Amino acid sequence: MPDKELLVYMDGVRAGAIRQTPQRNTTFSYDDDYRQRPDATPLSVSMPLTQERHLSRVILPFMQGLLPDNEARLARLALDYQTTTKPFALLTHVGRDVAGAIQLLPPGVDADDTAVGHGDIDRLSDGDFSDLVRNIVENPDTWGMRSGSEGCWSLPGAQPKVALFQFPDGAWGIPRDATPTTHIIKTAIYPYVDHGVTEHVTMGAAKRLGLEVADHSILTTVAGDQVFISQRYDRAKIKGQWHRLHQEDFAQALSVAPAKKYESYGGPGIEQIAVVLRDSIADLADRRRAQEQFFGALVFNIFSGSTEAHAKNYSLLLRGRTVKLAPLYDLATHATNLSLTPLKSAMKFGSEYRISVIGMKHLLVAARRLSLDATWAAHRVIEIGNGLVKAFTDAADGVANPVAPKIVQAISTLAGQRGLPTN
Template sequence: MGWDCPGAVQFTPEGRAEELHQRAAELTPLTEHDIADRLRILQDQPASWTTPGEHWSLGGQQEKFALTWLEDQWHEAGGSAATTHIIKPGIKVLHHQALVEHVTMRAAAATGVSVADSRLLPFEDQWAIVIDRFDRVTVFDKVFRLHQEDFCQALGRLPERKYESVGGPGLRDMADLVRKQLTDPEDGLRALADFLAVNLVAGAPDGHAKNISLILAPDGNRSIAPLYDLASGLTYDPEAVERTVALSIGGERIFSRIRGKQWRKAAGILKLDTDLLTQRVATMAEAFPGAFETALAEIADAPGTPEVAERTLPALRQHCSEVLARLDE
């Protein structure tokens, strides 16, 4: 629970409601050393995500914290202040996971997928992925909140049911929601198709219903938010990361079983033209390995880049080649 949550909602204990209404914004400038220390604390004490006085709350399993970037300076947000960026050092049990997430997101953007903006930045000796919050808009020195709901929230499913395999939302549930709720349902269905496609093409196993959201703008416009938490699992051994997608495509989740037949079923659920959908998948699969390699080259000085390139690029090229071949089956 927090005063700065995903979207525009704010939660407070009943006894502090008046304080919430009368609160003032508090922004404390931070140095690079301050942020590096926060990252070191996450490495040693992953349960301690906030410092005293902070009131933000973000879901998800990764260690993270949120800061505000204003006037070319990082700040710690307190009181009514809204944060603008999420900083994550990556999943500790997976080597260089923050790097893999950033590169996967940049490669996805290069293939035309709408994703949250990210950078991989050093804070002293600590590297982290820094992600722009798409539910915040900064105008001059004022940060405004936009409301968002992930698909679990919008469909009334608790977080423990975010995966389709344990009773979470499936593609049909999500498509029905898009048709009922979005201002431009056709655009939303194409964005949902991109979510399916990029998780398969990137070999990303964690594309569940909490990793795709709706944005509800103040003018009433409702759309699919840019994608986030997109990270290839092909860098890692199959024993560590499954070779499956979280959201089934035509009833299949295992990479090697998703063929043209499954994409035709998905097109039917989405009510999209089958040829256009399979062409979109093919175009993405053809471009993704090169886009991933380019994104790696852009951060060549980051620790782990050579190892990630060596482990990922051959596997990604092979995987995308197989995705293409199976489209004709």
Template sequence: MEPLALDVRLDGYNDPVGVLVRDDRGAVAFAYMEDYVSNSDATPLSLSLPLSPEPYEDVIARPFFDNLLQERDSALTDIMAREGLSRDDVAGLLFHIGKDCAGALSVLPMGAPPVKVPGDYDHDYTAIRPERLEAIVASLHKRRRLPEGTEDPSPLAGVQSKIALTLLPDGRLAEPNPGTGAPTTHILKVPDQEHLQDALLEAEAMSLSQKLGFETADVVAMPIANIDTLLVTRFDRGLDREGRIVRIHQEDFAQALGLPASLKYERRGTEGRRFDVAGIRRVLEATADPTGEKDRFIRATLFDLLIGNTDGHAKNFALLFERGQSVRLAPRYDILPTRLDDSLTDEFAFRIGSAQRLGEIAIQDFDAFLRDMGIDSAPARRRLRVRYSDEIASALAAHLDELNKRGMKRFADLIATNIRTLLGNLEVDVPETAKERDAFLGSAGGWLLS
């Protein structure tokens, strides 16, 4: 294997911030540029790659850069076949597709000019004609190739079909003009033929998250070509002083913990190398407001438990990096009541104490969860258990009738059933509005909502 060196660029900086190299054995290493490390305005690429003049060897560098590749290997099939590359040749793959990494990063051949620059609404985008948008949605819905001439400018991880687009000020969806390097502003999610209601369910879950006070990405359900899609506002975008769209550097928790995407669930890892509460705590303690971020994460975990979202894995939580080294928890995103789908596991992405499922959570498990999150005082843990579970359950219970009126009875029944189960196990009073609702018994009718 031939050695290879690549420039690593971060949108907003004129020069490469580092170099990624592959040796003749296929091992990779990463090093920051010396001038970049000494810059007071420098931003680390990751919590797992703090600013340092020393290089990072394969065991540390590989997981971060592997996470820049698309999570679904099928998306890499063409480039692997055409170039004769294996999936573990991270640098070789990035040589060909590193210009299209999701987010503010790009990995380019040495000396190549920047490919990611701010976007001007007036000059860098072309509105998508209605018939073309319908064709794009139909292709994503049926998991077919996108229409000719359509190239997702920001390949996205995950298993749902989606494409990155830009919402123009006049409300039309648009694509960046080829060669501009302009950012997208939104993600359009399109459910497949087996999960026609995903967009509506995610819209409801995200709306509930906002109503309960969690910072949450804005979403809107949009019917296109008789398919309910979901338009999600990207939380890693902003406007500069000239009104241009700019990228904000972010990373997910898998990258922050130095884990490959394959270890995004606790059950797939081993002690010391897995996505668990201990790792989550390490990430949150590296933010600018550790106490506040841990508090928010605890409450968000309760929210997920009660709405039936068991898929809060390491790539569904992210950090935002402000200029310099200030880091904060990103808004919530990818919230879906996965327990409405009987084909999906009810096992948690990370354990709560020793519990792996909702019905297994006992007082000692939630106490262990709080202790692992850094709440050392036993009386404080007792107060938080009662206070947070009561507050979040009561707030959700207040929205059950609204869900019913919008044809979401099964979702409302799931929430009420989860409230009764969890609060009963935690010895906390169940809100009256959740006591008498029908029990959620699983999906007898597939994804029908009422």
């Protein structure tokens, strides 16, 4: 029985092939022509171009990271496409549009990517879009897809979401060819019915405190469902043509399976991420910006009670030999849940996970791990702490949802417990 093969394209250019033996041993090999290109982008910092072939322990976690981190969703995909939940099997069907610049396509399927040609997009009416959102709300395991009728895309993460293309006039569309999706739409799913508002306000607060975040907004459908919309930072329109920009999360960069995304589950922590930033970003100015941005995110997540800042919620942007820290995404305070359970950080500071205990001394140790000046780091901690409540207040202003002021009040309570300004 011959090996199975998935061809890997980087923004329309063939980069190599993933091969799986009948025993399901999976490898990835770069094409020689691609490796010799001066502008070649590696699939991952864990799979350098200097090495032609990469083994299963590296390529398999990378592939897993392209798929939903949700067993029910994986099972539904397998049912829809009459296949197994194994990454190779699923990506054979949904690898046309994934995170980053790559496409994974079976042999014989044209890579009609943006670099080659595109434009076959089904335009959705307001009612169509509303129905799509309502379908996710009522059938969260579908993530808006019914046997491939809503496009051949895959998104990582556990929360139900859908990837769509947005036309210049604001209308939504479903690509039928390899046109990249440009936005990610998250719906309100029980019991996290207010999560979209929480994410919107938290992201807005982070931006006001000087952190780079993905562009985002909130929209209400004609049926009254409120959705959180994140503009994809791994897509860009260049000279009138949409292109994919390559990215990977830190679990992929460190060859860690999504199931181990939390440090307490054996996943990466601050020190491992610091090493990746140090070793993969050659430009000193870019490296310093990445270290400072990551440190700011760590401080913000602790002070805001954001508990989901694990390795899959930080990413790298890769372009040729250049590596940068991607804009922040999936930021969401859990301050409104203070009465339910003590808040824990997704990454430990020293040996401490409890957010209420993590303070200046823990944060300065993290700064040292990131090779940051202690005086600068202490100033940044104070700056974020002093501006926290105002940033959330400003971010919540104008949000037409009753949960917005509750978020601000919860953040004020959290700040007060730390002795930070409460207004």
